[in-house]
Amino acid sequence: MAWSWTYENADGDTVGTSETFDARGDAESWIGEAFPDLVDDGVAQVRLLEDGTEVYGPMSLSPGD
Numbered sequence: 001m002a003w004s005w006t007y008e009n010a011d012g013d014t015v016g017t018s019e020t021f022d023a024r025g026d027a028e029s030w031i032g033e034a035f036p037d038l039v040d041d042g043v044a045q046v047r048l049l050e051d052g053t054e055v056y057g058p059m060s061l062s063p064g065d
Contacts, residue, residue, distance in 0.1 A: 002051055003027035008058060010044040024050070035061050 005018035005027065018034075021027040027048060038046070039061050047057025 004049050005031060006047045006049060007038060007043040008045045008047070009042055012058070015043060
């Protein structure tokens with residue numbers, strides 16, 4: 001299985017994707033560390049994908065949500 005994140009702006013448009021991870025836990029740990037940089041780059045929300053199929057999202061990166 002391959003896990004990855006899709007990045008979206010505030011309008012819900014896809015603006016990028018992450019590297020792939022072998023385990024869901026690795027992907028979730030990575031997003032916890034990377035979200036400040038993603039926010040600085042204009043990413044408003046993310047979606048977690050497993051082999052290209054959405055598992056959950058959108059998940060806001062805003063601290064207030």
